[in-house]
Amino acid sequence: MRAEELKLDELVKFSEGLLSLHGRRLIIHDMHAFGQFRKDLIDMAGVEYARRILTRFGYYEGQADAAAMKRIFKWEDRTEWLKAGARLQSMSGVAKTQLKIISLDEIEKKCHIEVQWHESGEVEEHLSQFGQSDNPVCWILAGYASGYCSFCLGFKVFFIERKCRGAGSRICMAEGKDEKSWGGELRKYISYFEAEDIQLKVDALTKELQKKDRELSKQKLKLDTLERKAELDAVEVHSASFRKVLEMVSRVARFDTSVLITGESGTGKEVVSRYIHRLSPRHGKNFIAVNCGALPETLLEGELFGYKAGAFTGAVRDRIGLLEQADKGTVLLDEIGEVSQEIQVKLLRALQEREIVRLGENIPRKIDVRIIAATNRNLNDDIEKGRFREDLYYRLAVVIIELPPLRDRKEDILPLARNLVGKVSKKLKLPSLKLDAKCLDYLMEYDWPGNVRELENVLERAAVFSGDGAIMPEHLPKNLVSTAIRSESFKGGTLESVEREYILSILEKTGGNKTRAAKILGIGTATLWRKLKEMGENRK
Numbered sequence: 001m002r003a004e005e006l007k008l009d010e011l012v013k014f015s016e017g018l019l020s021l022h023g024r025r026l027i028i029h030d031m032h033a034f035g036q037f038r039k040d041l042i043d044m045a046g047v048e049y050a051r052r053i054l055t056r057f058g059y060y061e062g063q064a065d066a067a068a069m070k071r072i073f074k075w076e077d078r079t080e081w082l083k084a085g086a087r088l089q090s091m092s093g094v095a096k097t098q099l100k101i102i103s104l105d106e107i108e109k110k111c112h113i114e115v116q117w118h119e120s121g122e123v124e125e126h127l128s129q130f131g132q133s134d135n136p137v138c139w140i141l142a143g144y145a146s147g148y149c150s151f152c153l154g155f156k157v158f159f160i161e162r163k164c165r166g167a168g169s170r171i172c173m174a175e176g177k178d179e180k181s182w183g184g185e186l187r188k189y190i191s192y193f194e195a196e197d198i199q200l201k202v203d204a205l206t207k208e209l210q211k212k213d214r215e216l217s218k219q220k221l222k223l224d225t226l227e228r229k230a231e232l233d234a235v236e237v238h239s240a241s242f243r244k245v246l247e248m249v250s251r252v253a254r255f256d257t258s259v260l261i262t263g264e265s266g267t268g269k270e271v272v273s274r275y276i277h278r279l280s281p282r283h284g285k286n287f288i289a290v291n292c293g294a295l296p297e298t299l300l301e302g303e304l305f306g307y308k309a310g311a312f313t314g315a316v317r318d319r320i321g322l323l324e325q326a327d328k329g330t331v332l333l334d335e336i337g338e339v340s341q342e343i344q345v346k347l348l349r350a351l352q353e354r355e356i357v358r359l360g361e362n363i364p365r366k367i368d369v370r371i372i373a374a375t376n377r378n379l380n381d382d383i384e385k386g387r388f389r390e391d392l393y394y395r396l397a398v399v400i401i402e403l404p405p406l407r408d409r410k411e412d413i414l415p416l417a418r419n420l421v422g423k424v425s426k427k428l429k430l431p432s433l434k435l436d437a438k439c440l441d442y443l444m445e446y447d448w449p450g451n452v453r454e455l456e457n458v459l460e461r462a463a464v465f466s467g468d469g470a471i472m473p474e475h476l477p478k479n480l481v482s483t484a485i486r487s488e489s490f491k492g493g494t495l496e497s498v499e500r501e502y503i504l505s506i507l508e509k510t511g512g513n514k515t516r517a518a519k520i521l522g523i524g525t526a527t528l529w530r531k532l533k534e535m536g537e538n539r540k
């Protein structure tokens with residue numbers, strides 16, 4: 001078969017409702033409607049994107065035509081098959097195309113082909129919509145030639161329009177070459193042939209952002225750990241009870257032994273477990289703290305063990321549980337006493353077998369994690385009442401570290417307070433913040449039911465009120481100041497005498513400063529003056 005023997009009416013089957021080229025459905029376009037479409041595309045997407053889209057549109061068409069020509073005919077040689085593409089373009093009315101093969105080396109995969117387009121439909125439409133252009137406008141034609149020749153030759157051929165009637169030349173002429181032959185010149189044009197999937201771009205950006213986010217949170221975690229690392233080291237520990245705790249920590253840290261940390265809330269169970277992790281051989285890996293009391297049962301189960309997508313309503317995708325995520329690190333199960341029976345069984349299995357099963361799966365997966373548990377409950381009571389499994393308790397409580405309440409280690413209150421003020425001053429950016437000596441007694445005498453955490457909260461609150469200066473007694477919560485005073489000065493007596501004692505003791509604490517005393521007492525200065533006057537009169 002030779003290209004010039006191609007006849008449109010032989011190629012295309014015309015029947016109503018269906019035009020086809022040997023099984024490939026064709027449609028006839030109105031050129032002017034197409035021109036309008038092309039204009040819209042340029043207006044909406046911009047010239048560059050419109051050019052890309054139309055070049056690729058042509059490319060697909062060229063490819064499809066080349067494939068059809070191969071399927072339908074047997075060509076004398078490859079040149080004829082190539083020329084058939086030009087003939088098809090001419091027959092379909094997009095342009096009168098002439099093709100000249102300047103050189104072709106199929107072994108080296110090199111070629112140099114020239115096409116000329118006369119009466120290009122694209123030029124006509126472009127001229128009528130936009131007038132003469134600075135650049136060639138036969139985008140579909142260039143795409144078509146590239147797609148057709150690439151398919152025929154089995155290597156990529158790129159056509160670049162050199163002269164275009166739309167840009168003032170007499171005829172349109174394009175050159176087609178393989179990538180190598182083009183060399184660096186192609187770089188300017190290559191993007192017109194490449195698809196840019198916007199969704200892919202968005203996905204890639206999203207991924208990038210997520211990665212950044214993860215890196216950031218990792219860094220934050222690191223910083224966090226560093227900060228917390230310093231926390232325990234920097235605090236002088238005076239009390240024997242807490243020194244004993246630290247000694248146990250340093251002994252147990254090196255081994256993978258399960259540790260149960262007990263103590264009232266706010267005694268620093270998480271800080272101590274981080275400290276264990278830090279001193280352990282696992283310190284380079286993750287430390288993950290889970291508050292078992294804060295999550296409903298199903299959520300907690302999913303968090304800990306992970307799940308397969310569809311395991312329960314809302315499980316949209318697979319999730320790796322924290323016990324797996326902590327890989328070679330440490331997991332703190334805080335408030336372990338709040339865990340349901342069902343999860344207790346699963347935890348026991350995880351500890352015994354060193355493997356877990358994700359929800360909705362039945363494949364056991366190995367885990368390598370050190371478990372530290374913490375509780376403020378008396379688990380022995382819970383065992384007796386059947387609320388906590390004894391076997392799990394013994395798995396968890398190989399070593400028990402009991403954190404003493406702050407009131408039982410009063411010697412540590414001041415070093416802790418000083419350390420916390422330093423921390424708060426950094427956190428709130430109050431560089432001149434310090435603790436006034438007048439506060440010390442109050443801090444020492446208070447009972448601290450909320451322990452170290454309460455101390456920290458009290459100091460942070462006081463720092464806010466002090467406004468970057470010294471934290472004074474009046475910046476401390478009223479209950480703290482009054483309890484302290486009551487415990488030292490309450491000796492009973494009439495309401496009047498108690499009031500007098502109280503007022504005088506506050507005045508003493510404030511060094512006679514009536515404004516501050518009034519603030520602590522929660523009354524106006526005028527009222528205080530009046531009361532003092534009355535008291536003076538009563539004394540007489």
Ligand SMILES: [Zn+2]
Pocket residue numbers: 117120123136137138161163164165166171172173
């Ligand atoms: Zn042109």
